[in-house]
Every structure is written in C-alpha cells, then in structure tokens.
Amino acid sequence: MIYLDNAATSLNKPQVVIDAVIDAIQHSGNAGRGSSDSAMQASRSIFQARQSLNQLINGKDPRQIIFTHNATDSLNTVIKGLFKKGDHVITTVMEHNSVLRPLYELEENGLELTILDINSKGIIDPATVNNTIQSNTKGMVITHASNITGDINPIKEITQILHQHNLLGIVDASQTIGCIPIDVEALDIDVLCFTGHKSLLGPQGTGGIYVHPDVEIHPLKSGGTGIDTFSHHQPLDYPSRLEAGTLNSHGIAGLAAGVNYLIDYGVNKVRDYERNLLNIFYKELQSIPQIKFYGHFNPTVDRCGILSINLGDFDSAIVVEELIDRAEIITRGGGHCAPLMHEALGTKEQGVVRFSLSHYTKKEDLMVAVECLKDIQKDLSE
Numbered sequence: 001m002i003y004l005d006n007a008a009t010s011l012n013k014p015q016v017v018i019d020a021v022i023d024a025i026q027h028s029g030n031a032g033r034g035s036s037d038s039a040m041q042a043s044r045s046i047f048q049a050r051q052s053l054n055q056l057i058n059g060k061d062p063r064q065i066i067f068t069h070n071a072t073d074s075l076n077t078v079i080k081g082l083f084k085k086g087d088h089v090i091t092t093v094m095e096h097n098s099v100l101r102p103l104y105e106l107e108e109n110g111l112e113l114t115i116l117d118i119n120s121k122g123i124i125d126p127a128t129v130n131n132t133i134q135s136n137t138k139g140m141v142i143t144h145a146s147n148i149t150g151d152i153n154p155i156k157e158i159t160q161i162l163h164q165h166n167l168l169g170i171v172d173a174s175q176t177i178g179c180i181p182i183d184v185e186a187l188d189i190d191v192l193c194f195t196g197h198k199s200l201l202g203p204q205g206t207g208g209i210y211v212h213p214d215v216e217i218h219p220l221k222s223g224g225t226g227i228d229t230f231s232h233h234q235p236l237d238y239p240s241r242l243e244a245g246t247l248n249s250h251g252i253a254g255l256a257a258g259v260n261y262l263i264d265y266g267v268n269k270v271r272d273y274e275r276n277l278l279n280i281f282y283k284e285l286q287s288i289p290q291i292k293f294y295g296h297f298n299p300t301v302d303r304c305g306i307l308s309i310n311l312g313d314f315d316s317a318i319v320v321e322e323l324i325d326r327a328e329i330i331t332r333g334g335g336h337c338a339p340l341m342h343e344a345l346g347t348k349e350q351g352v353v354r355f356s357l358s359h360y361t362k363k364e365d366l367m368v369a370v371e372c373l374k375d376i377q378k379d380l381s382e
Ligand SMILES: Cc1ncc(COP(=O)(O)O)c(C=O)c1O
Pocket: 007, 008, 070, 071, 072, 073, 096, 098, 143, 145, 146, 147, 172, 174, 175, 195, 196, 207
C-alpha cells in the first residue's frame, strides 16, 4: 500500500507513539483524581504533554494548552465560547466544516458572519480583512492552510490588522501543526486550534487549543475537574476552565511522544522534505495531458504537503478508486469537508483528487503514482 492521505490522518506513527500509548494504558490512573502513584503518573504525563506542545509552538505557558478530542472539538469550544448573538465574525471560504458549521449555527441565532473569498493566489488577502471590520466585529476564524490546496494564509499580516482593531485572531492549524513551523508569539495568534492525529503523529481522539493568557473563553462544557468540587461552576483557571471530565490520558501520552519526536527531528526538516517531494511530484505530473492543478505552486514558498489534481473532467471519486484498484494508492476525492473552497475552485461536482504526504513518504511512491495516473488518464480517455 502507498499511503498518500496524511491530510485525513497520519497512518504511519513513530514506534515511540505506539509504545507511549501502551505504557499509558498499562500504568495511567485518572489525572487530577487522587494522589495514588497511577493518578500522579497520569497528571505528570499530561503536564509534560502540555510542556512539549507549548515548546513546539512557542506558547506563553504550558497551562494555556488545553486538551480536546480533535480539532472539531477545539473549534466548537472556541467559537461557541467566544462569540454570541449580535457579534460580527469574519471567516473565509477556505474553512473546514468544523469552522463553518459552528459559525452557521451561531448565525441562525443572531451572529453576523462575513465570509471572505480567496484572491488570485488562492489565499486570503489581508486588505479584504481590513475592509470588512465593523463596529460589532469581535474576531476572525481562519485556517492556517487550505486542506484542499495546501496553500498557506498570511497569518501575521492578518493578526496585525485584527490587533489594530482589538479583535481576536483564531487560527485553525489542523493541516500545519507538525509539518510547518508555528510560533504563536511571532504570528501574534490569540487562539490556536489543532488536531493530534495528523502531522503531530498522535493517536485519533486527541487535539487541543492554545489560548493566549489574556483571552477568556466561556466554557462550553462543565463538570468534574478534580478541583473546586463544591463550587457550582467550572473553575476559571486554564486548563481546567475548558477541560471537563476525564482526559484521554492514553491518547495524550501518545500525542506527547509524537510531539517530542518532532521536536527532536525538526519541523523545519519535515517542511523542507515534504516541500521538495511536492516540487518533484508537481513537475512530473505536468507531463500528463489534461491534468488540472489546484493551488498556487511556488517552489520557494512554504506550503503544507498537499497536492490536488483532476484528470480532465473525470469524477475525482473514479480516479481515487482507480488508484486503489491498480496500485493500492490511498488518496482522497470528493469534498474534503470544505464546501466553500470547492465552490471557489469550481470543483463542487467533480471534487478533487488530493495527495497528501508525510515525512515517511518516499519519492519512489510518488513516481508510482505518476505512472499510475498516466495509465488512468489514457484508459479513461479511450
Ligand atoms: C483544516 C481542517 N480543520 C479541521 C479539521 C477537523 O479535524 P478533526 O477531524 O481532527 O476534528 C480538519 C480535518 O480534516 C482540517 O483539515
């Protein structure tokens, strides 16, 4: 099998991740619940995971790392905990449904929403953000990179504009954390939402939020935290403020192992490796008649490890099936949970065939995919 669907989830995990999950399942008690050795081990391991993530993104304080089940959970918590009826929020056509659907839900209850279109380079132009701000604007939710094209948004320029107006910048880093270096301080990000099971190489069921200490998010859930038992309310200090109920300490142990692996290996190295492979792949694919590319390819500009194509007007789902049948190549067709981006790209009906890499992807695998696509193109055209 040639696995090229890492934007959906990374299937190949380092052995240290697997070992950490097994160890946690065998030894971890319930973090923050009691002082037994096993409960303390879980607490320590979770705090170390916060430290590793905080180091990876250059956050202000490990206690500002909140654990969730996935990016969808993070985004719902943040969006519903920050915005209410009467607020105006800006977002973009590049967003995943995990941003759009919570915002639509709030819109049905009186939130005002502006959705910005992409420019000719397939990303959000900061000037359009400036032009959209109104007196009730509270913030902007924006993806770091498109999950369809891999193109990266100019986050720093956008957060600078937002902060000139005292607005919050919330970034969905689901496709970039672990494969593109992220420094929340340098990028001036107020809230970063991420998932654990893609480029962070952690288990599914893990994700998180980084919240700048000055940002107050109203808890979406309330319940047990192991502290302040007799209070009627969720504690206000982070991370307990947004973490009700038993944490997934087994998954978090695996996630921490993935993050530590990346810190040692170097996210820069992952980015350079994937970008180099993508450039080779892009060049080789150009020889296929009627191939269509989506995204703005510039060999010197950062992009995450995604390349999406179509073969003429053939349905992306057919091409995806052919790749599996002919060479066991796993990609993803269809809508990728990003409906507005497909509308912007004109691929609502056809979808696109998305290839997504990891640092485990080999050049030979991509060459097999190129040859296979050539054959598919030829056979379908006959
Ligand atoms: C840009 C983006 N945001 C959010 C998500 C949702 O991630 P999860 O499935 O971990 O909730 C994804 C997953 O595909 C994504 O690509």
